[in-house]
Amino acid sequence: MKQENLVIFESEDQNVELRVPIEDETVWLTQAQLVELFQRDVSVISRHIKNIFKEELDEKSNLHFLQIANSDRPVAYYSLDVIISVGYRVKSKRGIEFRRWANKVLRDYILKGYAVNHNRINELG
DSSP: OEEEEEEEEEOTTSSOEEEEEEETTEEEEEHHHHHHHHTOOHHHHHHHHHHHHHHTSOHHHHEEEEOOTTOSSOEEEEEHHHHHHHHHHOOSHHHHHHHHHHHHHHHHHHHHSOOOOHHHHHHHO
16 A cells, blocks of 8 residues: 555644545545544544444455554554545544535535645645
């Protein structure tokens, strides 16, 4: 999995910026990254992921395990579909910010036919 220099989410207070690895036309985050993103305990994120796989998404196609340097066992990475599903379930200030951001991106895409990542444009030129 390659690490892209791509920020898809930045919190309103600019304390969290989400840089994502891209593979197979989706993004992947670890549970630790989800905890940081949504500012909730591991147990809360774990419960949401478990329920998402039980009720909504196929675990096999939305979960990858990768061996990471200095790690005894493979690390679980969750797809964009899981990230979005957790974002719409989690109750936190950051969860609200994420939902607002996701809704804006979707609204822009539907109404304008595209969504613009201004940070990416600024980085490129």
